Amino acid sequence: MDFFARIGRSIIDNCSTMGRASILFWGAMVAKPQPTKSIPLVIKQMYVVGVQSLLIILVSGLFIGMVMGLQGYTVLVNYGAEESLGPMVALSLLRELGPVVTALLFAGRAGSALTAEIGLMKATEQLSSLEMMAVDPLRRVISPRLWAGIFSMPLLALIFSAVGILGGHLVGVDWLGVDAGSYWSIMQAAVDFNDDVMNGVIKSIVFAVVVTWIAVFNGYDAMPTSEGISKATTQTVVHASLAVLGLDFVLTALMFGTE
Amino acid sequence: MKNLVEINNITFRRGDRVIYDNISMNIQAGKTTAIMGPSGIGKTTMLRLIGGQLKPDSGDILFEGNSIPSMNRQDLFDCRKHMSMLFQSGALFTDMNVFDNVAFPLREHTKLSEQLIKIIVLLKLQAVGLRGASELFPSELSGGMARRAALARAIALDPKLVMYDEPFAGQDPISMGVLVKLIKELNDALNLTSVVVTHDVTEVLTIADYIYIIADKRVIGHGTSEEIRNSDSALVQQFLNGKADGPVPFHYPAPSLEESLF
Amino acid sequence: MGMRKIEIGVGLFVSLAFAAALMLALKVADQSMSGGGATYKLYAKFDNIGGLKVRSAVKVGGVTIGRVGSIHLDAEDFTPVVELIISQEYSGFPDTSTVSILTSGLLGEQYVGFQPGFSFDGIESLADGDYIEDTKSALVLEDLIGQFLFSRGDD
Numbered sequence: 230m231d232f233f234a235r236i237g238r239s240i241i242d243n244c245s246t247m248g249r250a251s252i253l254f255w256g257a258m259v260a261k262p263q264p265t266k267s268i269p270l271v272i273k274q275m276y277v278v279g280v281q282s283l284l285i286i287l288v289s290g291l292f293i294g295m296v297m298g299l300q301g302y303t304v305l306v307n308y309g310a311e312e313s314l315g316p317m318v319a320l321s322l323l324r325e326l327g328p329v330v331t332a333l334l335f336a337g338r339a340g341s342a343l344t345a346e347i348g349l350m351k352a353t354e355q356l357s358s359l360e361m362m363a364v365d366p367l368r369r370v371i372s373p374r375l376w377a378g379i380f381s382m383p384l385l386a387l388i389f390s391a392v393g394i395l396g397g398h399l400v401g402v403d404w405l406g407v408d409a410g411s412y413w414s415i416m417q418a419a420v421d422f423n424d425d426v427m428n429g430v431i432k433s434i435v436f437a438v439v440v441t442w443i444a445v446f447n448g449y450d451a452m453p454t455s456e457g458i459s460k461a462t463t464q465t466v467v468h469a470s471l472a473v474l475g476l477d478f479v480l481t482a483l484m485f486g487t488e
Numbered sequence: 489m490k491n492l493v494e495i496n497n498i499t500f501r502r503g504d505r506v507i508y509d510n511i512s513m514n515i516q517a518g519k520t521t522a523i524m525g526p527s528g529i530g531k532t533t534m535l536r537l538i539g540g541q542l543k544p545d546s547g548d549i550l551f552e553g554n555s556i557p558s559m560n561r562q563d564l565f566d567c568r569k570h571m572s573m574l575f576q577s578g579a580l581f582t583d584m585n586v587f588d589n590v591a592f593p594l595r596e597h598t599k600l601s602e603q604l605i606k607i608i609v610l611l612k613l614q615a616v617g618l619r620g621a622s623e624l625f626p627s628e629l630s631g632g633m634a635r636r637a638a639l640a641r642a643i644a645l646d647p648k649l650v651m652y653d654e655p656f657a658g659q660d661p662i663s664m665g666v667l668v669k670l671i672k673e674l675n676d677a678l679n680l681t682s683v684v685v686t687h688d689v690t691e692v693l694t695i696a697d698y699i700y701i702i703a704d705k706r707v708i709g710h711g712t713s714e715e716i717r718n719s720d721s722a723l724v725q726q727f728l729n730g731k732a733d734g735p736v737p738f739h740y741p742a743p744s745l746e747e748s749l750f
Numbered sequence: 751m752g753m754r755k756i757e758i759g760v761g762l763f764v765s766l767a768f769a770a771a772l773m774l775a776l777k778v779a780d781q782s783m784s785g786g787g788a789t790y791k792l793y794a795k796f797d798n799i800g801g802l803k804v805r806s807a808v809k810v811g812g813v814t815i816g817r818v819g820s821i822h823l824d825a826e827d828f829t830p831v832v833e834l835i836i837s838q839e840y841s842g843f844p845d846t847s848t849v850s851i852l853t854s855g856l857l858g859e860q861y862v863g864f865q866p867g868f869s870f871d872g873i874e875s876l877a878d879g880d881y882i883e884d885t886k887s888a889l890v891l892e893d894l895i896g897q898f899l900f901s902r903g904d905d
Contacts, residue, residue: 266596269753272760280759283766312854319778350582358579361539362593363568369596384767391770394778413777414814418807418859422779 250446256367257375257445270373271380278339278374278441279381283388285338286331290389293326294318294396301397302405311407315416318397319390323420323429324485327390329477332436335382336469340444343374344465347448348458356449371445378441379434386433428484435476440469491550492517492649492681493538498547500530500537507533509705510547517648520675520682522696524689525703526727531685532576534702535651538683539573540564551649569597571649576657578638580626586613587622590641597645612640616670632663636670643674649681650674656688664688668695689728693717701727788838790878791819794849799830800860800888802851807861808834815840818862834862843876844869850886860888 297318305311347370350356356366394416401407420426444465451461493515500508507530515521523531536542537549540556549556551567559567572593580589590609594600600608613619616636626634635655642650652671656664672695675682686692692699693713701709701716701724709716709724716724725731732738742748799821808816816836824831834849846867853860867873867884876882 273753273756275760275763276756280763283763323774323778353577353582354575354579355581357536357541358573358575360541361568361571361573362596363565364593364596365565381763384764384770387767387770387774391773391778394774414807415854415859416778418805418861420779421805422775426774426779 246450249450250442253367253371253446253449254375254442256365257372267368267373267376270369271376274373274377275381278335278343278377279385282335282338282381282385285334286385286389287392289330289334290327290392291396291399293330294322294393294398295400297321297326297393298397298400298405302401302407311401311405312411312415314397314401314407315412315414316419318401319394319416319420320425322390322393322397323425325477325481327386327393328429328433328436329473331382331386331389331433332440332473333470335378335385335437336440336444336466336473339378339381340440340465340469341462343378343441343444344448344451344462345458347371347374347445348451348453348461351449351451352453352455352458371449374445375441378444379437382437382440383430383433386429390429432477432480432484435480436473439472439476443469443472490517491515492552493683494550495534495538496548496550498537498544498549500533500542500544502530502533506705508544511702511706513700513707513710515649515681515683516698517681518675518679519697520671520684520695522684522686522692522699524685524687524692524699524701524727527687529702529704531687531702532653535573535653535683535685538649538651539568539571569645570647571651572642572645572647573651574635574638574642574653574655576654578626578631578634580629580634580638580641582626585623585625586618586629586637586640589626589637590622590644593641593644608644609640612644613637615643615674616640617666630663632659632666635659635663635667639667639670639674643678643680646678647680649683652682652684652686654686655684656686656691664691671695689730703727789816789835790838790841792834792836792876792878792880792882794832794834794862794882794885795824795829796832796851796885796887797829798887798890798893799832800851800853800890802832802860802862802888806859808836808849808864809861810840810864810866815864832862834864841875843867844873845876845880845882846873846884847876847882848884848886849882851888853889 298314301314301317302311305313305317347356350370356370359366359369398409398412402409402412447461447465447468448458451457491514493513495511495513495515497510497512498508499506499510513521513523523534525531533542537544538551538556540559543557548558551571554563554567556564556567580586581592584592587609590612591605594605594608598605610619610622613622616639618633618636618640621629621633621637626637629637655667655671659667668691671682671684674680675695684692684696693716696713699710699713699716700707703723708727709719709721711719717728719725802818802821804818804820806818807814808818816834819833819835821830821832823829843864844867846869848865848867850863850865851860852863869875
């Protein structure tokens with residue numbers, strides 16, 4: 230009997246967590262916006278989550294592009310098809326690695342910071358004190374962070390892909406001697422703007438919503454103790470990463486599966 | 489004397505645990521009311537109930553005659569513009585300096601020009617003696633200063649009611665004295681109504697006009713400080729004099745020691 | 751001021767992202783051909799287009815002059831018709847020009863090889879909407895093997 234009770238309890242807990250998360254999302258996204266006050270707040274948060282994640286995105290993008298250049302070359306050269314390095318690097322970055330790796334890095338870099346920050350604001354009663362000042366913390370604290378995440382991540386993913394393609398060029402063309410003209414022209418022939426670039430951007434927007442939502446919710450829902458905050462931060466990274474990888478499969482199946 | 493806040497027969501539970509059992513209190517306008525009691529009996533909970541952050545299971549709380557628990561969110565927010573709360577930790581926004589912290593409620597709720605806001609903020613900071621610290625960030629303030637800065641923020645909108653949550657906890661005697669003086673002076677000068685939740689008996693007896701002592705889910709004694717001092721209730725005397733054992737037992741309820749050990 | 755630094759940072763961040771998007775659009779996906787720039791259309795009928803796809807390149811001696819715009823089947827004689835979108839800067843090809851479907855490398859992409867014909871008096875230039883008469887289909891490996899076996903059988 231205990232076993233079934235445990236299952237039941239965990240289902241009820243999960244449902245109520247989902248419910249609270251939905252209320253938070255609704256309250257933060259749909260709540261009456263005040264553009265004159267919100268826009269500076271969103272810009273400030275974009276600085277925190279976007280600009281400060283830029284370095285890690287640039288460095289990782291470059292290295293992933295370089296590794297793909299190297300790995301792709303060693304395989305393709307066996308078939309005399311090293312000219313196809315361009316589309317290989319570009320397509321994997323645009324369709325998969327750009328959105329996914331950016332989302333994972335974002336969850337680790339910005340998501341955990343968001344959770345910890347909001348959790349600490351809760352623990353130090355800053356959120357309560359906002360409420361007592363008749364300011365809705367969802368609108369003042371959560372909403373700008375959500376929007377900033379949703380704007381920033383697709384931009385980061387675009388930068389990641391672009392830098393990665395340049396990294397592939399660096400290794401493939403400048404180092405291993407693939408012809409620069411064919412690197413670009415075969416890539417251009419293979420990459421379609423709507424199918425590849427835009428689908429990557431759409432993926433990235435979906436990941437942005439999910440990762441930022443998980444991050445701010447875990448902070449907002451954290452137990453206001455140091456243990457609770459550390460648990461919430463871990464949860465953000467784990468849940469966000471799993472959600473990104475799971476959703477990536479679903480989105481890929483929807484976008485590219487039926488061809 | 490008019491009551492600003494009336495608490496009528498409220499019962500409040502947290503899970504299965506009863507925090508308040510059919511408790512009633514009145515807070516008179518323009519006076520300083522102290523709510524005292526041992527730790528862990530939910531004194532802070534009372535402030536949250538008055539502020540509408542929690543809803544009682546039964547009973548009613550009236551603020552200026554309007555029922556707080558039955559208000560919708562918008563009315564509650566309008567109502568909260570007339571009350572403010574000084575949290576135990578100060579709860580200053582850590583990403584803003586002291587000036588912006590005090591200016592925050594003004595910027596959120598008024599359409600005053602920046603020059604006017606600056607004048608108001610500096611006056612409020614002057615009142616708590618922190619005008620020179622306006623450029624500092626909360627992390628650079630001592631505990632006592634942070635609480636004074638939070639007090640300046642709490643009175644920025646000239647509220648009718650200010651609630652103090654353990655304002656003296658963990659303060660050295662000097663900053664404690666400063667806070668006692670501030671609470672008294674602000675209450676008189678701005679014609680505020682103050683509610684002080686605390687367990688620091690000596691300090692609060694000097695400033696409170698009326699005192700409620702809560703223990704064991706109910707009010708065990710109330711009156712002016714004179715009446716409280718002369719109370720013949722054993723519970724009240726135990727609390728005032730800080731005796732370790734008495735009607736409030738030293739031991740958390742448990743089976744007898746012999747039973748547990750053997 | 752702190753806010754100014756933040757605004758500059760965010761401004762740079764968004765511009766960088768915009769530059770990345772522009773690079774992906776122009777340099778990687780090559781939108782310039784179908785987006786900007788004047789183009790004209792030519793049509794060519796093939797017996798078999800093999801693995802030719804929309805957006806495959808049209809090349810003259812390795813220089814890309816346009817892209818495949820669409821591929822459909824002619825309603826009357828059921829042969830594939832390929833629409834070639836050629837950049838306006840490459841115009842005035844004589845109508846004796848030939849097109850063939852070629853493969854870049856052993857495993858590479860298929861593209862349309864455009865062979866400009868000789869131009870002499872009395873030969874008109876190809877204009878928008880014209881059909882190119884002389885076409886060579888894609889090489890299909892199975893057909894080649896079939897032909898090879900068939901010719902062996904003759905001996």
